[in-house]
Amino acid sequence: MSFSFEVRENRKPAKKINLMGMPTEKVENFFAELGEKRFRATQILQWIHQKGVLDIESMTNFSKPLRRKLISMAEVRPPDIINCEESTDGTRKWLIQLNGGSCVEAVFIPERGRGTLCVSSQIGCALDCSFCATGKQGFNRDLSASEIIGQVWLASKSLGKFDQKPSQGITNVVMMGMGEPLMNFDNVVDALNIMLDDHGYGLSKRRVTLSTAGVIPAIDKLGDVSDVSLAISLHAPNDELRNELVPLNRKYSLGGLVSSAKRYLNKMPDNRRKITIEYTLIDNINDRSHHAHELADLLKELPCKINLIPFNPFYGTQYKRVTNFAMYRFRDILQQHGYTVTIRTTRGDDIAAACGQLAGQVNDKTRRQERYKQKFSDEQPVRIIL
Numbered sequence: 093m094s095f096s097f098e099v100r101e102n103r104k105p106a107k108k109i110n111l112m113g114m115p116t117e118k119v120e121n122f123f124a125e126l127g128e129k130r131f132r133a134t135q136i137l138q139w140i141h142q143k144g145v146l147d148i149e150s151m152t153n154f155s156k157p158l159r160r161k162l163i164s165m166a167e168v169r170p171p172d173i174i175n176c177e178e179s180t181d182g183t184r185k186w187l188i189q190l191n192g193g194s195c196v197e198a199v200f201i202p203e204r205g206r207g208t209l210c211v212s213s214q215i216g217c218a219l220d221c222s223f224c225a226t227g228k229q230g231f232n233r234d235l236s237a238s239e240i241i242g243q244v245w246l247a248s249k250s251l252g253k254f255d256q257k258p259s260q261g262i263t264n265v266v267m268m269g270m271g272e273p274l275m276n277f278d279n280v281v282d283a284l285n286i287m288l289d290d291h292g293y294g295l296s297k298r299r300v301t302l303s304t305a306g307v308i309p310a311i312d313k314l315g316d317v318s319d320v321s322l323a324i325s326l327h328a329p330n331d332e333l334r335n336e337l338v339p340l341n342r343k344y345s346l347g348g349l350v351s352s353a354k355r356y357l358n359k360m361p362d363n364r365r366k367i368t369i370e371y372t373l374i375d376n377i378n379d380r381s382h383h384a385h386e387l388a389d390l391l392k393e394l395p396c397k398i399n400l401i402p403f404n405p406f407y408g409t410q411y412k413r414v415t416n417f418a419m420y421r422f423r424d425i426l427q428q429h430g431y432t433v434t435i436r437t438t439r440g441d442d443i444a445a446a447c448g449q450l451a452g453q454v455n456d457k458t459r460r461q462e463r464y465k466q467k468f469s470d471e472q473p474v475r476i477i478l
């Protein structure tokens with residue numbers, strides 16, 4: 093099922109301060125500079141993120157002169173939804189247009205007792221993992237904090253949260269959409285703070301997960317300012333293979349990455365926390381028995397759980413989905429080593445919303461799309477929207 097929305101032509105960058113992406117501390121400073129009391133910050137967060145109000149004039153617990161002052165210098169502005177698709181399994185995918193015209197995708201996955209929203213942090217991605225549709229899109233720019241939290245706001249609105257009648261609400265957020273979140277550190281942390289804030293979305297730190305390909309210095313920095321759950325996109329048990337699948341590994345190799353994950357956990361006040369290891373299984377590439385044993389050995393001193401993800405093919409890729417036999421064999425070996433292992437169910441496959449399939453519409457600054465299209469010009473057309 094697909095719904096289209098009116099496209100705002102030539103969406104222009106905002107000239108006013110956008111309060112949508114400001115966490116409490118920044119809004120407090122903003123009001124302090126206006127000579128206003130700091131508690132105004134919690135009021136404005138509640139208006140925006142709990143009541144869904146964008147019109148400053150409607151924020152009736154502010155005096156009229158304050159509203160006029162705010163309107164003259166600030167606004168509350170989410171990005172625009174331009175298309176919504178709903179899968180037969182209930183998964184929803186929104187195509188969201190940003191300043192400058194590029195689009196990202198956000199995906200909501202309803203399950204019994206929980207609803208997970210997958211959020212993007214960049215337009216495209218610079219890291220070019222070889223199995224990832226986003227990686228083939230090239231890179232354009234980082235999302236602002238307003239554009240990141242704006243995805244949560246738009247999904248909340250679409251799901252009926254602000255009308256107090258959600259069909260199913262957002263209980264979990266995963267920063268696993270387009271982009272590497274730790275390459276857009278400050279904006280991502282601002283958005284995470286709003287997700288966790290009781291005056292924002294009030295989500296538990298255990299239910300907000302940031303997924304990284306392994307930017308080691310940024311993992312260390314994140315541990316100093318946040319305690320959200322951390323997932324590492326590992327995908328290979330040794331450096332030689334990981335250098336091919338995740339080129340970032342040539343800079344930050346596996347040994348250092350596992351150590352940084354341990355340091356992250358050591359900074360958490362609660363010593364029961366675990367890292368989630370994401371491992372995309374690709375047929376005949378990283379799914380053999382010896383890979384499973386090697387992975388078990390690599391992670392033996394890291395408190396972690398392992399999430400196996402069957403590779404989702406996209407047009408133009410040379411990789412194939414893992415066979416069920418190889419997937420269950422891989423899982424069984426890890427379980428025999430004592431690990432908790434889950435297999436991610438493929439959701440939203442019919443609307444290309446499954447893991448690794450998010451593509452959006454990227455005005456590519458890296459010319460990667462061009463190179464990729466050339467490489468596969470004799471094969472099937474690549475699913476890239478230009």
Ligand code: SF4
Nearest residue numbers: 217220221224227271
């Ligand atoms: S897997 Fe993640 S880090 Fe790698 S290219 Fe895709 S979006 Fe970027």
